[in-house]
Amino acid sequence: MHFHHHGYVSGDPRVQPAAGVGIDRPTQLPDEVDVLIVGTGPAGMLTAAQLSQFPGVTTRIVERRGGRLAIGQADGIQARSVETFQAFGFAERIIAEAYRITEMAFWKPDPADHSRIVRAARAVDDPAGISEFPHLIVNQARVLDYFAEFMANSPTRMAPDYGYEFRSLEVGEGKYPVTVTLLHTAGPLEGQERVVRAKYVVGADGARSKVRESIGCTLAGDQANHAWGVMDVLATTDFPDIRLKCAIQSGEGGSILLIPREGGHLFRMYVDLGEVNPSDKGAVRNTTIEQIIAKANDILHPYTLDVRNVAWHSVYEVGHRLTDRFDDVLPEEIGTRTPRVFITGDACHTHSAKAGQGMNVSMQDGFNLGWKLGHVLEGRSPEGLLSTYSAERQVIAKNLIDFDKEWSTLMAKKPEEFESPSELEDFYTSTAEFPAGFMTQYAPSMLIGEQAHQDLATGFTVGKRFKSAPVVRVCDTNPLQLGHQAKADGRWRIYVFADPSVAGSASPTNDLAEWLANAPDSPLAATPSGLDRDAWFDVKVIYQQEHTGIDISAVPAAFTPEVGPFRLTYLENVYGTGPAADIFELRGVARGGAVVVVRPDQYVANVLPLTATAELAAFFAPLLPTRKPEPARS
The missing domain is CATH 3.40.30.20 (Phenol hydroxylase, C-terminal dimerisation domain)
Structure with a gap:
């Protein structure tokens, strides 16, 4: 770490000297900003963290919650993400607190008695040595905390503005062409609207994104009509691999994806709730935690699970959806103007949670976009650079959804439906480079040269x-x-x-x-x-x-x-x-x-x-x- 070049530093070297907009940064949300980011999820926070390194750029990130996220739904951290954390200075610390995946166990019906499960195989998580960084499990909330710390220590002294919900936006002309209407959701002004004008807006506001809606994008795709119950729990059990990542398939066709969590004791289970009738109208989402636990015990037989505490649980149906563009430039406008509004993460691609890709791919959306906004706003690069974001990331999201369809379909199969007994573990090991985050390859463009040399x-x-x-x-x-x-x-x-x-x-x-x-x-x-x-x-x-x-x-x-x-x-x-x-x-x-x-x-x-x-x-x-x-x- 290099930090004495401006004179002797006796304090924490991670705290960079305040500069530019970080000097006397206003605590209240300004009326005019360079970049307004909506949503403090992984994509939004990484975008903000990258922009926090540009002292001349006024960036604010708003969140409808009144404070930091306490319990995150995402937890899988692939090696490419840890590599990214290294660039932001906190890889070593998050590795120290995370659960590290080194093997995955595969449990299947006992050939002698299909009512029981037995361990059938183990697979090394990274047999080819794809990366020097590990595959981790850690609460999404902690990832956001580290990015918030990085932002606070940056020259711009950035911090989230909590208690603002996005309502609408309009793109016009002028120095700050995007007019954004927000709603106070907390504090003495709760219920009142607030207008902010911005040069650029980034929608990182999740699968129900209002920013996406405001630029006329819709998520298109299919619903798998298969439901899963997910729970983070503390429990006692005689299941021997409770601290290993496991794919568990029972003789009755139900399955579990078991993910041990950081800190010991805590673990996550994705429990197969079976096919959902298309006319169900969401009724499966009323499945209780008691029903999820009972289903888990049925799948684990002859082992038992005694849940003592539930940290979080939910029910979801697998869906694979993607927008055809990640910014506000319509197809007929390409080449005539540059984008002003962008969407990232779940706002533009949704898929199952079992491949552990949502948070990871979302953060790479933010990494791709953040530096480009910084370069354009500081005058390092022309505005045309911003058109490469949608062009690059939309293709990557499509590849992710294709991969996740295959993985989630395999996880939902009954044992007798597999072409070979080792099909699931073979797929896991043969495709390891993709979920690790290292198969992304951008096509030639103004940012990527040809492969002539x-x-x-x-x-x-x-x-x-x-x-x-x-x-x-x-x-x-x-x-x-x-x-x-x-x-x-x-x-x-x-x-x-x-x-x-x-x-x-x-x-x-x-x-x-x-x-x-x-x-x-x-x-x-x-x-x-x-x-x-x-x-x-x-x-x-x-x-x-x-x-x-x-x-x-x-x-x-x-x-x-x-x-x-x-x-x-x-x-x-x-x-x-x-x-x-x-x-x-x-x-x-x-x-x-x-x-x-x-x-x-x-x-x-x-x-x-x-x-x-x-x-x-x-x-x-x-x-x-x-x-x-x-x-x-x-």
Whole structure:
């Protein structure tokens, strides 16, 4: 963690100095804001947390509840989400308090007596080592708490505005074109309306989203007509795998998905309530907690479950629905205007809870959108950047729903309906990369280059998230994960994988460094005067030699920028390979070197040769402010 560059810091280094709109931030919701986020769920809070890093952007997030969420319905945290938490600085702390999934047990009817269940198989949760991060279970409320802490410690000192319910919006003209009507739901003004004008609005207000309704979007899809009772309980039981994630299928066809919860003792059960008659009209939702517990005991036979305390329970029917757009631009308007209103998370995609994807995919919606809003509002990028949000995330949501349909259908099958006895566990292990969050791949666009040079870094697939690998930082000899050094600060990353030459010698790496530091068409040249050279771009170099063979004083200045008011030399962007792991070998990086460009949300945007300065300049040109021509010299 880097924090002394503006002078000695004796307090908590996670608390960044207040800046911009964070200085004397008004406690009351202003009449005019840059971004108004509706809803403090995972998508809304991550969007707000990312925007909290932009001191010049006024962002407020409103919530109809009067305070923080106490009990969250979501709990599964996939490895990609933990990777994201690392960028926001709280992965280690949330891992420490979470339940960690390492295996899944599969229980099926006893072949000798179908009235009983027996353990039939175990599956390792991540047999291929997809990620260095674990698969966790932790209450959604705690995830929101961590994002709230990050926001409060940010330069903007952001905090949710509780007690406001969204009523309606209208998009017009002017500096603040979106007029939003809110209703006070708590406090002395309860029942009164409040109008706020915004440049942009983000609807993160759930499956019954009023923001979605206000822009004319509807959720379309199907209902599976299959009901599940879900309960978080404290209980005593003789079921031996009560602290393991389990898929349990009984001989009578009912099934349970068992999810142990953090903190010990607490666990969640999704209990199969069977097919629902289409004319049921929601009557199944009146199923009592006593009926859910009784059904669970029937499925668990010969084991018993004695529930002592119910923290939360609900009944839901599986549905798979998706909107055809994630913003307010109608199909016939595409290319004629940029969006002003966006929807995220459950507001634009709904599915079953059993694949553990709702919170995870919703947060990636927010990560995708947040930095783009920040860049546009700070003048780093043109407004056209915002059109990429719906284009990128709608496809990902469709892939999620297709996957969840298959998984939830398998979970609802009766044992005799499977084509093979191991079909369920085979599907679980063979598709592990998708639910872990690592199958997302964005198509070529203004943000994603073509794969013309993919062979230079086969392990950093263009369009997919940057997959970390171990390196050694030269200045202090610390072994680190390269990807873990990228923070959610809104900066682009340019990773320069050096050619075999040593630091400082004439080489393509040195030529590239010279171009990055001094060329007028270098992306770094777009950084406004008065800001540190690394304010918009984080440039790192990874040499092929071990750290002991690198002379850091010979490393080009592009990789060791001067930062802060004291113009201190930043040495932490220079890396070598370690004796136990060679990142060039692990990630298929060509020995001739390569440039890997990574977006602020951790997705690989381009892979280029070290000599491709013109291509690198051309890639960034439409993403950066229009540069004024240099004045003619006399």
